[in-house]
Amino acid sequence: xxxxxxxxxxxxxxxxxxxxxxxxxxxxxxxxxxxxxxxxxxxxxxxxxxxxxxxxxxxxxxxxxxxxxxxxxxxxxxxxxxxxxxxxxxxxxxxxxxxxxxxxxxxxxxxxxxxxxxxxxxxxxxxxxxxxxxxxxxxxxxxxxxxxxxxxxxxxxxxxxxxxxxxxxxxxxxxxxxxxxxxxxxxxxxxxxxxxxxxxxxxxxxxxxxxxxxxxxxxxxxxxxxxxxxxxxxxxxxxxxxxxxxxxxxxxxxxxxxxxxxxxxxxxxxxxxxxxxxxxxxxxxxxxxxxxxxxxxxxxxxxxxxxxxxx
Numbered sequence: 001x002x003x004x005x006x007x008x009x010x011x012x013x014x015x016x017x018x019x020x021x022x023x024x025x026x027x028x029x030x031x032x033x034x035x036x037x038x039x040x041x042x043x044x045x046x047x048x049x050x051x052x053x054x055x056x057x058x059x060x061x062x063x064x065x066x067x068x069x070x071x072x073x074x075x076x077x078x079x080x081x082x083x084x085x086x087x088x089x090x091x092x093x094x095x096x097x098x099x100x101x102x103x104x105x106x107x108x109x110x111x112x113x114x115x116x117x118x119x120x121x122x123x124x125x126x127x128x129x130x131x132x133x134x135x136x137x138x139x140x141x142x143x144x145x146x147x148x149x150x151x152x153x154x155x156x157x158x159x160x161x162x163x164x165x166x167x168x169x170x171x172x173x174x175x176x177x178x179x180x181x182x183x184x185x186x187x188x189x190x191x192x193x194x195x196x197x198x199x200x201x202x203x204x205x206x207x208x209x210x211x212x213x214x215x216x217x218x219x220x221x222x223x224x225x226x227x228x229x230x231x232x233x234x235x236x237x238x239x240x241x242x243x244x245x246x247x248x249x250x251x252x253x254x255x256x257x258x259x260x261x262x263x264x265x266x267x268x269x270x271x272x273x274x275x276x277x278x279x280x281x282x283x284x285x286x287x288x289x290x291x292x293x294x295x296x297x298x299x300x301x302x303x304x305x306x307x308x309x310x311x
Contacts, residue, residue, distance in 0.1 A: 095287075097124055098126075098287040099177050100179050102114065102181045104140070104185055106184045109276065115146065117280045123287060129151060131153050165193060169192050169193055172197075183204060186218055206222050209237040213245065217245075236279075238282050
């Protein structure tokens with residue numbers, strides 16, 4: 001107190017209390033890939049605080065942080081976020097662009113939605129390979145027309161070019177695949193692939209699991225069963241893939257109404273529209289490292305705008 005009194009005599013405008021609040025603690029940063037700040041006006045001049053809990057990022061940073069602002073640098077291979085003070089960069093986080101493998105058995109409309117999101121830049125990843133059990137399906141044709149390699153799986157006697165499970169794993173590793181996305185793929189995923197890509201394989205199902213899921217529930221059969229049951233709501237589910245049909249942990253769902261006079265085709269169209277949007281949003285979160293695991297093993301999606309919110 002005596003020292004403070006003496007200082008106040010000679011420096012009446014001084015204070016022992018810093019005018020800029022200081023945070024000194026470990027933290028991790030996670031930001032979406034941004035090609036431009038035009039879509040994120042709130043990043044232009046705002047000062048941020050940094051939560052220290054439940055955050056995951058590709059790069060971990062331990063710094064002393066003072067009054068700071070964000071500067072975003074974008075590139076095709078990565079997005080870099082620089083944490084600056086007035087005179088220099090304090091920390092930098094780089095999120096690597098992810099490589100995706102998509103599995104289809106039919107027209108591949110969800111595959112197309114994901115690929116188009118990647119091309120327009122809203123998704124920080126690239127579809128590097130397509131896997132299918134039907135070489136002439138619409139999804140395979142779309143891949144070929146867009147320069148995406150096509151792999152045939154599972155192996156069949158009459159088609160020697162198809163891969164075995166171990167060959168498939170080796171091939172995906174050569175493509176440096178980060179995530180496997182099932183988009184209307186009707187074959188059971190082999191154990192070898194599930195073990196090689198633990199917590200990295202996802203499927204979309206056209207009902208609100210766990211209802212109307214499991215072996216035999218696919219395509220129009222799902223929607224007919226929903227209507228026949230009298231259920232008032234349906235919608236797509238995205239879940240992690242395990243060794244069984246439709247039993248992995250649920251990651252995201254979206255609800256659509258089942259109308260009184262719906263046909264299976266009408267309900268299917270309504271659900272499919274939501275599938276296209278939901279799958280892209282989930283893959284965006286995957287590519288931005290925004291999947292957080294709760295202590296009880298439930299996966300959550302961290303909000304891009306507010307890291308303290310989860311869905």
